[in-house]
Each structure stands twice: as C-alpha cells, then as structure tokens.
Amino acid sequence: MKTKNQTDILNELIVSTRNRRNYELESLKEEFHGVCESLKPFNLIKELFHDATNSPELKHNLTNGAVGLGTGFLLKKLLTGNSKTFGKKILGNVIQFGVANLVSKHVDEIKTIGKHLFNRISESILVKKDTRKNGLTI
Template sequence: METVYTIDSLNQMIEQLEIRQDAEWCAIKDEIDEIKDNLKPLNLIRNTVEEINETVGFKSNLAQSAISIGIGYLAKRFVVGKSTSTFKNIFGSLLQLVVTNLVSKPHESSKEEA
C-alpha cells in the first residue's frame, strides 16, 4: 500500500477497501452456504453413492438402482428395526421408498457437470 497524504485520497482508499471487504464477505457467505449444502445427510449419501459408482465403475442404471434400494432398506432397518407393529412396518416401508427415491434422483451438481 502506498502512503496517502490527502483526505480525498484517504476517503477514496477507504471506499475501495470497504467494497473489497463486502465482496470478500459475500464470497465467504457463498462458500459457507455451499459447505452447509454438502454436509446435509442426503447429499452425503448421494456423494457417497456417486463415489462408489465411480470407483467400482458402475455405469448402468441397474447397478445404481440396486445401490439406491439397498440404502433405502438400510435406512428402514436402522430406523424401524425388526418390529412386529403394523404401524412401524408401514412407516418403515414409506421411509424406505422416500430414501430410495431421494438417493436415486440426480442432484444439481450432477446436472451442472454433465
């Protein structure tokens, strides 16, 4: 930074620094929002499924569907367990359906990359 002697140039430098600070804060807020979005449980599951697909080389829809169904089943077993209650079994089946559908749907970042 250069030495400034006049009040006008000092005020101009202050304005420039405030504009720069505002831009940097906006960038930080955008970064935090992106991190929050990536840390949502559904996105963590989706990212894990995508990494498994890339690592193992699953390219077919059948393999991706099988993984989605498996994750849905695990979610049902994790939440409901082995219950004899009809209500819990219905709730577990609905949960399995919802989780399977959410995991199998492509999300925004996949659309942007394609």
C-alpha cells in the first residue's frame, strides 16, 4: 500500500471542500427559492387568511360582532319598521349601533342569561306536561 504524501492529502481536502461548498450552495439556492415563493403577494395573502381563520380569538371577535350587528338590526326593524320619517330613521340607527355595541361587548353574559331563561322555560313546560299526564291541573 502506497503512503499518501502531502499533495495527495491536500488534493483530497480540496475535493472534499468543493463537494461541501456545492452541497451548501444548492441548499442555499433551494432556501432562497422558498423565501421568494413565500414573499409573493398571493402567498402572503393566503398565509394571512389562513392565520386569520385559524385564530380562535379572531373567530370569537367576529362572531361577537356579527351577533351584535344582527341584534341591533333586528331591534331597529322591530322598533321603527319601514318608517319613512327622518326622526325615526335617526332614532333607529342610534338604537341599532348602540345595541350592536352593547351586545358585542357582553355576548358571554347574554348567552348565560339566555341559557338560564331557556332552562327555566323548558322546566316549566315539562312540569306542566307531567301534571297533565297525571291528571292534575294547575
């Protein structure tokens, strides 16, 4: 077996270094293309939309806002109807936005009260059915 001299060892190191450099250059190019893809406007918007739809806090806030706006609109229609007078329209808009703001800030409390009322009503209906079934009248 032939012993390696300094030149052979140096040539092997050069080849090894070139191979490592080529590998790192290819990796850097791939990463650069990945960054370029992620910075395209369409991909930025898509990622932003994806993050927004997966955010539980944003979903909660949007739901609360929608419930508030819906409640405000419904109450405005109930109170003013299709009124054509200027005063009623202004009053209806004030009521709509006031109720929407109030409801959107207190959705959880309103849900709790609604559940409590629903439970009480359903219990009273069940009690009435039971008394009728047993022949008792209230």
